[in-house]
Amino acid sequence: MKTLKAKISVQIICLIVGAQLATGLLIVFQVHKAMHHENHNLGLAVAYDLAHVCAKSLISADLAELRNYIRYTMSQEYVTQAMVVDNDCRIVMHNNLAKVGEQYSRVCLQQEMPLFGEHYTNERGETVVDILAPIEAGGVRLGSAILTYSHIGIDNEVTILTRKIFLIFFISSMIAILFAILLAEYVSRPIRHLSRAADELGSGQFNIKKMGTKYSDEIGELARSFYVMAGKLEKEICHDTLTGLHTRNVFQIRLAEECANSLRHNSPLALLMLDVDHFKKVNDTHGHGVGDAVLRHIAATLHEANRVGDCLARYGGEEFVVLLPATQRQGALHVAEKIRQRIETHSFQLPDGTKIPLTVSIGIALFPEDTGEYAWLLELADQAMYEAKKKGRNTVVEASALKSTDA
Numbered sequence: 001m002k003t004l005k006a007k008i009s010v011q012i013i014c015l016i017v018g019a020q021l022a023t024g025l026l027i028v029f030q031v032h033k034a035m036h037h038e039n040h041n042l043g044l045a046v047a048y049d050l051a052h053v054c055a056k057s058l059i060s061a062d063l064a065e066l067r068n069y070i071r072y073t074m075s076q077e078y079v080t081q082a083m084v085v086d087n088d089c090r091i092v093m094h095n096n097l098a099k100v101g102e103q104y105s106r107v108c109l110q111q112e113m114p115l116f117g118e119h120y121t122n123e124r125g126e127t128v129v130d131i132l133a134p135i136e137a138g139g140v141r142l143g144s145a146i147l148t149y150s151h152i153g154i155d156n157e158v159t160i161l162t163r164k165i166f167l168i169f170f171i172s173s174m175i176a177i178l179f180a181i182l183l184a185e186y187v188s189r190p191i192r193h194l195s196r197a198a199d200e201l202g203s204g205q206f207n208i209k210k211m212g213t214k215y216s217d218e219i220g221e222l223a224r225s226f227y228v229m230a231g232k233l234e235k236e237i238c239h240d241t242l243t244g245l246h247t248r249n250v251f252q253i254r255l256a257e258e259c260a261n262s263l264r265h266n267s268p269l270a271l272l273m274l275d276v277d278h279f280k281k282v283n284d285t286h287g288h289g290v291g292d293a294v295l296r297h298i299a300a301t302l303h304e305a306n307r308v309g310d311c312l313a314r315y316g317g318e319e320f321v322v323l324l325p326a327t328q329r330q331g332a333l334h335v336a337e338k339i340r341q342r343i344e345t346h347s348f349q350l351p352d353g354t355k356i357p358l359t360v361s362i363g364i365a366l367f368p369e370d371t372g373e374y375a376w377l378l379e380l381a382d383q384a385m386y387e388a389k390k391k392g393r394n395t396v397v398e399a400s401a402l403k404s405t406d407a
Contacts, residue, residue: 017173019195024165026198031161034233035154040116043149046076047133049288051145054084055137066093073147080128081148087141104146106130127151168222175218197226240314242292243299251313251321258325259367259374269367270332272322273381274339277359277393279318294358297348305339329366336362336396344394359394361385370399
């Protein structure tokens with residue numbers, strides 16, 4: 001007959017082992033999934049960059065320039081193969097010149113774009129995927145840029161993370177077996193917390209509440225490792241890799257939350273949408289590297305011009321959004337003008353001393369004054385921004401000043 005002590009010990013051991021194993025597997029799965037998604041996005045960005053710069057060279061049949069672009073692409077991390085093919089999938093340029101003129105039979109861009117091929121294992125034993133992007137000029141497709149992107153970095157990181165998680169799991173399980181009765185509540189409480197935190201992390205909630213009690217043993221190490229990992233995931237997934245601002249998805253979530261708070265507390269909310277004027281000219285004249293630096297410059301300027309509680313995000317390309325909680329019309333106008341003037345007066349300076357003048361067009365929409373629907377709030381701010389561009393750029397336009405709105 002089992003004693004109560006034995007029953008409690010067995011139950012606590014089963015709880016700890018089961019919870020730790022489920023948490024570890026969930027963490028590994030979510031990290032692997034998130035890193036795969038991010039890796040695909042990075043590879044797609046590289047493919048699009050290659051397709052963009054190759055269009056002119058493909059038209060002029062400048063193979064030397066194509067070769068230079070291929071070499072540059074191959075210097076990017078995790079790129080194992082890069083090529084340019086024509087519409088018949090015949091290789092025009094390849095990092096291995098011996099393959100030029102051959103037919104690329106693995107996968108070729110037909111209708112859908114962009115296109116990810118099937119994952120396969122290359123000759124080095126790495127899991128890779130072919131990523132394709134169309135090369136177009138004047139609406140006419142000239143061919144495709146194809147690069148092979150390796151997942152070796154993801155596999156290594158996940159392997160290391162898995163080993164750490166199972167090492168902590170093994171050590172904690174041994175402690176639980178030896179000291180089950182004394183450590184029952186001590187162990188089960190942080191495990192339950194981390195299990196809930198892992199579920200929140202898995203559902204995309206990165207604002208995880210940390211444990212109130214600090215632990216200095218293996219459980220504390222697990223918690224610290226988990227929070228560090230959650231912080232890294234939040235940085236990689238929730239922040240734009242170029243500017244460090246929030247991503248569009250995070251902004252959409254924050255917008256919905258702030259609109260709900262606005263209605264609940266009868267507090268005004270302002271939304272600014274701004275677009276960098278003549279940004280394409282900057283890219284065309286100085287290159288995408290300078291264009292990226294300009295976007296980082298704009299992001300830094302936005303940080304300087306806004307309050308701590310404001311939500312700043314890169315909405316797409318050279319468009320940015322600023323969410324101003326508890327801000328009325330005059331306050332929004334003040335912030336918008338402050339941003340506009342600061343960007344206008346702080347030109348971007350190149351290493352050689354050349355200054356690139358910058359201006360922005362800004363649209364303002366207020367909730368619930370201009371509209372009571374948060375989805376329409378974005379549309380109104382966007383319309384106001386484009387009205388600012390029509391008026392000559394480098395200006396601020398309110399949504400209330402538009403001739404008509406369908407709130």
